């Protein structure tokens with residue numbers, strides 16, 4: 001059974017402070033067209049559960065279409081690290097993450113999803129270097145960012161990208177136990193995209 005770990009996209013979804021509100025409307029109704037309802041979406045590429053392309057924080061960085069889709073499908077490990085402000089290398093070392101290419105970190109730190117949190121846990125730089133050294137290629141969080149909310153320089157976004165680690169944000173992992181899963185979280189084929197909403201799904205691996 002696949003489990004949906006995506007935020008639902010409705011007109012009340014919280015967005016990054018100051019960012020474009022999400023909107024879905026029926027632009028042309030069935031009555032108007034005589035045949036079909038046609039919806040219109042307005043949204044930031046960083047709405048809800050989404051991936052970041054390096055172009056989000058680097059003008060020379062890859063855009064969504066340039067990202068390898070294989071990153072976003074395959075086995076993933078979920079670890080539960082609640083009640084921390086800083087996620088440290090030592091702690092990750094203890095989790096025996098060898099051979100993990102997709103790592104999802106459940107922090108439980110974004111409790112009220114109707115608003116953006118003021119502060120969120122982050123990885124220390126040594127932890128990013130450690131994950132890169134063991135071969136992690138995708139990191140996902142149940143958080144709206146991999147940097148502090150007020151950060152303008154986005155050091156973790158840059159360090160992850162330069163280490164070859166791709167970013168998945170805004171997962172809903174509330175009820176998901178630690179363990180080994182299959183993940184699907186594919187971005188849209190946005191040619192100019194700096195990010196893309198995804199439908200993120202998990203399936204428990206037997207074992």
Ligand SMILES: Nc1ccccc1C(=O)C[C@H](N)C(=O)O
Nearest residue numbers: 016018019046052144145146169
């Ligand atoms: N600064 C922003 C301003 C407007 C919209 C989004 C942001 C973000 O940085 C979003 C977050 N860091 C993200 O990677 O989704």
Ligand SMILES: [Zn+2]
Nearest residue numbers: 046052169195
């Ligand atoms: Zn983002």
Ligand SMILES: [Zn+2]
Nearest residue numbers: 052145146169
């Ligand atoms: Zn981000």
